[in-house]
Amino acid sequence: xxxxxLNYTSVNNNFLKKDIFSIENSKEEILDFTKEMIxxxxxxxxxxxxxxxxxxKFWDIYYQNTKEKRYEDIPFRIGSLFLKKNTYLLD
Numbered sequence: 412x413x414x415x416x417l418n419y420t421s422v423n424n425n426f427l428k429k430d431i432f433s434i435e436n437s438k439e440e441i442l443d444f445t446k447e448m449i450x451x452x453x454x455x456x457x458x459x460x461x462x463x464x465x466x467x468k469f470w471d472i473y474y475q476n477t478k479e480k481r482y483e484d485i486p487f488r489i490g491s492l493f494l495k496k497n498t499y500l501l502d
Contacts, residue, residue, distance in 0.1 A: 413476040444490040451488075465494035468501045 474481045
């Protein structure tokens with residue numbers, strides 16, 4: 412996203428112009444994220460340190476590649492299981 416200057420692009424046509432096509436989340440990914448959010452809402456479980464590291468790495472990459480001011484806390488969470496299963500996105 413950053414290499415192609417697409418990090419602020421929100422219109423699908425801009426992606427299509429650069430031959431980039433979106434991939435829909437799988438049913439499993441949607442279910443994983445839903446369970447994670449319900450757990451967070453109900454404060455049932457804490458994320459383990461390994462998963463927290465994925466969040467931290469994602470936001471480190473984000474702020475290193477944007478001009479946005481870094482927040483002390485993570486502004487919102489990316490699905491932790493998604494990041495864990497797709498660690499190549501953090502390279």
